[in-house]
Amino acid sequence: MRHGKYPFIIGFLVVPVALYCTFVVAAYLQSFQLSLTSWSGFGAIKYIGFENFQKLWNDDLFWKSLRHNLFLLILLPLVTVALALVIAFLLNVGGSSRGGQTRGVRGSKAYRIIFFFPQLLALAIVAVIFQRVFGPDKSGMINGLFPESWSPWLFLADERWAMTCILIVLIWQAVGFYVVLFSAGMGSIPAEIYEAAALDGATRIKLFFRITIPLLWGTIQVAWVYLGIAAFDAFALVNIMTVDRGGPNGASSVLSLMIYRNTFEFSQVGYASAIGVVLFFLTLTFAALTLRVTRRESVEA
Amino acid sequence: MTEIFKAEVDRRTLLRRAAAVGLMATPAVGMLSACVGGSDDNSTKQSTGTKSADNPLGIDPKAGVEIIIFNGGLGTAYATDVDTPLFNKKWPDAKITYSTTEQISTVVQPRINAGTPPDMINNSGSNLMDFGAIVKAGQAADLTDLFAAPSWDVSGKTVADTLVPGAVEQGTYDGKPFAMNYSFTVFGLWYNKKLFDSKSWKIPTTWADFTALCDTIKAAGITPFGFAGANASYYMVRALLTSAAKIGTEQALKDIDNLKPGAWTADPIKKAAAAWGEIGNKYINKTFLGLKHTEVQLQQDQDKLAFYPCGSWLENEQSKDTPPTFEYAVAAYPSVTASDQLPATAINAAAGEIYFAAAKGKNPQGGKEYIRGMLSKEAALGFTKLTKSLTVVAGAADGQTISPGLTSANDLLGKAGKDVFMGYLFDTWYKKLDDESRAAANDLMFKGGDADKFCQRMEAASQAVAKDSSVTKFTRS
Numbered sequence: 001m002r003h004g005k006y007p008f009i010i011g012f013l014v015v016p017v018a019l020y021c022t023f024v025v026a027a028y029l030q031s032f033q034l035s036l037t038s039w040s041g042f043g044a045i046k047y048i049g050f051e052n053f054q055k056l057w058n059d060d061l062f063w064k065s066l067r068h069n070l071f072l073l074i075l076l077p078l079v080t081v082a083l084a085l086v087i088a089f090l091l092n093v094g095g096s097s098r099g100g101q102t103r104g105v106r107g108s109k110a111y112r113i114i115f116f117f118p119q120l121l122a123l124a125i126v127a128v129i130f131q132r133v134f135g136p137d138k139s140g141m142i143n144g145l146f147p148e149s150w151s152p153w154l155f156l157a158d159e160r161w162a163m164t165c166i167l168i169v170l171i172w173q174a175v176g177f178y179v180v181l182f183s184a185g186m187g188s189i190p191a192e193i194y195e196a197a198a199l200d201g202a203t204r205i206k207l208f209f210r211i212t213i214p215l216l217w218g219t220i221q222v223a224w225v226y227l228g229i230a231a232f233d234a235f236a237l238v239n240i241m242t243v244d245r246g247g248p249n250g251a252s253s254v255l256s257l258m259i260y261r262n263t264f265e266f267s268q269v270g271y272a273s274a275i276g277v278v279l280f281f282l283t284l285t286f287a288a289l290t291l292r293v294t295r296r297e298s299v300e301a
Numbered sequence: 302m303t304e305i306f307k308a309e310v311d312r313r314t315l316l317r318r319a320a321a322v323g324l325m326a327t328p329a330v331g332m333l334s335a336c337v338g339g340s341d342d343n344s345t346k347q348s349t350g351t352k353s354a355d356n357p358l359g360i361d362p363k364a365g366v367e368i369i370i371f372n373g374g375l376g377t378a379y380a381t382d383v384d385t386p387l388f389n390k391k392w393p394d395a396k397i398t399y400s401t402t403e404q405i406s407t408v409v410q411p412r413i414n415a416g417t418p419p420d421m422i423n424n425s426g427s428n429l430m431d432f433g434a435i436v437k438a439g440q441a442a443d444l445t446d447l448f449a450a451p452s453w454d455v456s457g458k459t460v461a462d463t464l465v466p467g468a469v470e471q472g473t474y475d476g477k478p479f480a481m482n483y484s485f486t487v488f489g490l491w492y493n494k495k496l497f498d499s500k501s502w503k504i505p506t507t508w509a510d511f512t513a514l515c516d517t518i519k520a521a522g523i524t525p526f527g528f529a530g531a532n533a534s535y536y537m538v539r540a541l542l543t544s545a546a547k548i549g550t551e552q553a554l555k556d557i558d559n560l561k562p563g564a565w566t567a568d569p570i571k572k573a574a575a576a577w578g579e580i581g582n583k584y585i586n587k588t589f590l591g592l593k594h595t596e597v598q599l600q601q602d603q604d605k606l607a608f609y610p611c612g613s614w615l616e617n618e619q620s621k622d623t624p625p626t627f628e629y630a631v632a633a634y635p636s637v638t639a640s641d642q643l644p645a646t647a648i649n650a651a652a653g654e655i656y657f658a659a660a661k662g663k664n665p666q667g668g669k670e671y672i673r674g675m676l677s678k679e680a681a682l683g684f685t686k687l688t689k690s691l692t693v694v695a696g697a698a699d700g701q702t703i704s705p706g707l708t709s710a711n712d713l714l715g716k717a718g719k720d721v722f723m724g725y726l727f728d729t730w731y732k733k734l735d736d737e738s739r740a741a742a743n744d745l746m747f748k749g750g751d752a753d754k755f756c757q758r759m760e761a762a763s764q765a766v767a768k769d770s771s772v773t774k775f776t777r778s
Contacts, residue, residue, distance in 0.1 A: 038771035040431070042413065043438025048771070055769075136591030157530065157591030157747075243531045243591055248747075249740050264406050266733045267431035268771060 028280065034273035041269040052274035062275070065246075065253040068163050072170065072231035072254075073286065077224045080171050084178035084223070085216075087115060089208050091179065092186045093194060112183065115176040123173070127240035130169045131156075134241075157243050159251035166237050166252060174230065178223050185219040186212060221294045228286050232279065235260065255279050348664040357450035358666045358673065365396040366667035369409060371425035372401045374618050375484065375654070375688040380423075383683035388674045395667060406430040413440050418659035420668035424480075425654050427532075432480060432655055433730045437773040441479040442658040442665040444672070448478055453677030460676050467723045468693035471652045474775060481672050482652030483684070485691040486612040487631065487710035488539055488724075489648060494630035494705070496604055504632045506645040508576055511635040515584045518607045526580055526608045529597040530590035530747060534739040535728065537577075537746055539649065540610035542725055543634050545573035547643045554725040559776050560767040565760040571752055576637045578750025590747040602627055612653075616706030617689040629706030631713055647720035648713055652693045727763075730775045737762040 035052055039045045056062050091108040105111075118126065133141040134155035143152040156162050189212070197207055213220070235256035239245055245261070246253035255275055262272035348364035350356060366388075370380045385397045400419075402408045406428050412418050413430075418440070424430055435441050448461040448469055455463050465485060472480030497504070500521065505511040515525035528537045545553050549569030556564035564570075586606070589597055598615065600606045602622050609615070616629040623629070636645045656675065658668030674680055681694035682701070689704050691697075691711070702708065714721065728735035738759060745755040766772055 040434040040438065040771070040773065041410065042434050042440055051771075134591075137586075137588040139596075152588055154588065154591055157588070244534065244739055244743060245532075247740055248530070248590065248743055261736075264410070264428070265431070265736075267434040268733075270771060 031273045031276045031280070034270055035277045037270040037273075038268075039270045040267040041263065042267070048270070052271050053278075055271065056274055056278065061250050061253055062255075062258065064250045065255050065258050068252065068254050069232055069234075069282075071163055072167060072234060073228055075167055076170055076174070076231045077227035079167075080174045080178060080227055081220060081223055083171070083175050084182055085208075085213070085220075087111075087175070088179045088182035088186060089212055092183055093204075093207065093212070112180065115179045117176065118173045119176045121173075123236040124240060126169060126173055127237050130165075130172075130237075131241050134165050156241060156252070157248060159248055162242060162248070162252040166234060166241065169237055169241070170230065170234060174227065178227075181219060181223060182216060185216045189215045217294075221290070224294065225287060225290050228290060229283065232256070232283055232286070255282075346663070347666075349666055354451075358446060358670050360392070360395070360666045360670045361664070362392050363394045364664045364667055365398055366421065366664055366671055367398040367419040367662070368400075368421040368668070368671060369405075369419040369423065370399070370401045371405050371423045371429075372403050373426045374614050375690060377401050379680075379684045379687045383687065384671070384675050384680050387677065387680050387683075388671055391674070392670070397671075404428045413659065413661075416661055418662045420662045420664045421656065421658055421671045423654065423656050429655070431729075431732055432657075433474065433773055433775055435657075436474045436479050440660055442660040442669065444472070444478045444481060444658070444669065447481075447658075447669045447673055450673060453673055454679055455677075460673060463676065463678070463695060464693045465652070465695045468652045471723060471726075472655070472657075480655045480657045481676070481693075482654060483656055483675060483692055484614075484652065484654040484688070485650065485693050486614060486653050487648060487650045487691070487713055488543065488610070488612045489631040489633055489710075489713060490540075490608045491601075491611050491615055491629060491631050491706075492608055493601070493604060493626075494628040494709075495626055496607075497630075505635045506633075507639075508635050508637050512580070512583075515580070515607075519584060523604065524586040524600075524606045525584040526610075527586050527589045527597055527600075527606050528610055528746070529592050529594040530743045531593045533594035533597075534742045534746075535735065536594075536610045536612075537742040538728075538738045539724070540634060541573050541577050541742065541745075542570075543649045544576065544637050545569040546649070546722055546724070547634065547641045547645075547647055548572055548637050550642045551722040551724075554722075555777060557763070558725050558727045558730065560727075560731075560763055560774070562764060562767075563760070565763055566756045570759075571756055572637055574745060574752035574755045575750075578745050578752050578755070581746030582750040585746055587747055590743060598622075613707060613710040614690055616704055620689075629704075630709040631706065633713060633717070643720055643722075646713075646716045646718075647722065648717045649724045650714060650717075650721050651724045726775070726777060731766050731772060733772070734759075734762055734766050 034045075036047055036049060037045045038048045038051070090105050091112055121129075132139075135141065135143060136154045136157045137152050138144055138148075140152070140155070142155070146152070154161070156165050193211055193215075194207060197211055202210065233256055234254050238252055238254050238257050239260070242252040246257050255278070259272045259275050259279070262268045262275065348361040350359050350361040350364075352359035356362070368380065368385075370377045381399060385399065388397060389395070398419075403426060405422070405424055405426055409418065409422055409424075410430055413435070424432055424435075432441070448459065450460055452458045452460050452463045461469055468482060468485075469478050471482045472478050474480075492504075496502075502514060502517065503510075505514050518525040528534060528540075542554055542557070546569070549567065553564070553567060553569040556567065557570075597606065598609065598611075598619055599622055601609050602619060602624060604627070613631065616623075619629075633646055633648045656672055658665045658672065662668065675684070676694055678694060678697050681692040681697035684690070684692055685698040685701070685703060685707075689707055691707065698707075698711075728738070741755050741758050741762075744758075745751065767774075
């Protein structure tokens with residue numbers, strides 16, 4: 001049976017590995033190389049050692065952006081996963097049980113479509129829509145709902161709230177996908193377990209914490225990593241939605257935006273690459289940490 | 302073969318794969334800068350022909366010319382309907398390959414790095430390339446021969462002779478011209494002439510008159526002054542620095558461009574910042590910080606905003622939204638102090654919209670010849686008619702009635718006489734400093750009007766750029 005195994009595997013792998021090497025590995029290596037230069041993006045390359053990293057260490061905007069990325073990294077997965085779990089639970093097993101069978105709340109199919117809908121919109125469209133939602137004057141959707149006498153909330157134009165606005169949009173956009181993901185996971189939990197627990201008199205809250213979460217643990221882990229990665233990005237929203245792109249006063253700047261602006265606007269490709277290298281290690285650390293921390297024996301059904 | 306399929310993908314494997322996806326998120330950085338180095342010693346074969354009186358730049362009449370035009374406020378019709386037919390009338394065998402984009406740097410920069418740039422590039426828009434860096438990298442063709450060549454359709458004059466003063470200077474980097482700045486923009490305070498006439502509000506020439514008028518306007522329930530903080534605070538930077546130049550002559554701006562220590566904390570800048578900061582404190586609508594230029598300009602068209610600092614492209618940009626009750630007109634910025642060194646009529650007018658020939662393309666001479674065609678009187682008039690924007694070709698639009706806003710701008714130029722100054726270049730030379738100035742202007746105008754803080758902040762940013770060896774420096778005099 002070993003016959004022909006390797007040609008078969010190689011046949012499968014050649015194209016993806018070649019693509020991966022060209023567009024990921026080579027690009028990475030180049031970023032590492034460029035981070036040691038003062039390349040402007042045009043013309044000759046001059047090596048300057050670790051000067052870019054020194055500059056980065058002293059760059060206030062970099063630390064600000066890093067803080068914003070960490071803010072997203074902590075809150076985005078936490079809130080999204082929590083919301084998605086609760087909604088998925090309600091849609092699948094939160095309803096009244098009829099004939100001994102658990103089911104979702106009334107109209108759960110329609111809700112599922114509604115929750116998933118934001119996922120179908122391009123991020124750029126979402127950003128433009130939410131710009132109107134967060135409009136700083138009476139033409140903004142939320143401000144329009146307030147009584148005429150209130151002075152309008154500035155939302156994105158307010159340094160204290162700009163990042164929160166971004167977080168809200170990210171959550172709004174992501175929640176639907178994870179509701180569907182968790183719903184699928186819950187669907188594979190045998191109904192007998194719920195029934196047995198229900199017969200033993202477990203409340204819905206108990207069902208949620210004692211049965212659903214442990215059995216879904218693997219899926220939740222995956223969701224966590226994906227959301228963490230999304231938190232390291234957030235480029236499109238920040239670029240389109242925020243005041244002065246990343247403002248006011250850097251209040252909504254994130255690392256990916258800094259990379260883009262340094263590359264294409266400030267002609268500091270070397271510096272941008274240095275930020276890219278930092279981002280690389282951050283992502284790597286995050287993925288490794290998540291794998292470590294969430295290692296826990298899952299209950300296999 | 303069963304062995305391959307036997308191993309089920311367990312959740313940990315899946316997770317590990319998810320982590321790999323995370324690694325996919327960063328290489329974008331490398332991708333952005335693909336084709337590192339590469340083209341330094343490229344040896345693309347470049348087309349040339351024999352120079353003659355009829356062919357002063359020595360182009361190859363049969364070689365094609367590739368042009369790329371930014372598709373923005375000016376549209377692209379001037380290139381397709383005016384410039385290209387004009388060029389092909391003279392050179393019928395030279396095929397023009399035309400393309401257009403809204404993202405100049407994303408489209409063109411990789412091509413420059415790959416050594417295959419278009420021959421003539423319109424470097425404009427919010428996504429424009431850092432032209433200073435292009436010049437330093439030797440990627441822009443020296444335009445000295447173009448400006449010295451005879452004009453396309455004005456006999457007995459060189460191209461440079463037919464242009465407004467300062468037009469060549471503005472595209473000059475360390476003594477050599479590399480860019481042709483085509484459109485000529487008059488900057489000032491834009492307002493609705495019909496509204497002002499109906500309320501008999503008089504255009505102020507002193508700061509006291511200006512604030513008094515602002516009080517009157519505010520009492521009438523209209524926001525006296527405003528600009529869009531979300532994406533167009535550089536209009537405010539220009540207003541502030543124009544006032545500074547009026548207080549202390551253009552030298553104040555030259556010092557800023559030359560990154561001279563203390564340039565931003567100098568007296569004229571401080572006074573201008575203090576005067577404007579007060580306007581911000583008293584007369585601006587704070588929600589404008591979160592609005593884009595289109596939204597604020599629309600509010601002006603609806604007579605919710607009286608004065609808006611902008612350039613003469615405004616009228617054309619707003620043409621679709623301007624109601625019949627609105628007629629654009631422009632005023633010079635009022636004098637800040639009684640001892641201003643420039644008169645109240647002095648204005649800032651500058652050439653803008655960079656066009657350049659790529660030095661390492663296939664046909665740089667062809668690219669220059671295309672620019673020479675654009676600088677003909679015929680093409681310039683066509684451009685003005687289509688875009689409602691003046692050009693650097695002197696007097697090309699004289700005697701033409703085009704639009705009230707443009708006529709008003711032309712009048713302003715006439716009244717200013719010799720007191721027209723080009724302004725500053727640091728915003729194109731040092732994009733990072735430009736960025737800082739936008740944030741600082743927003744802070745000054747929307748968050749309390751602290752002039753000292755503005756000056757200190759800009760001074761620090763300016764000196765940081767001066768000390769940064771990775772930033773290419775330029776000087777002007």
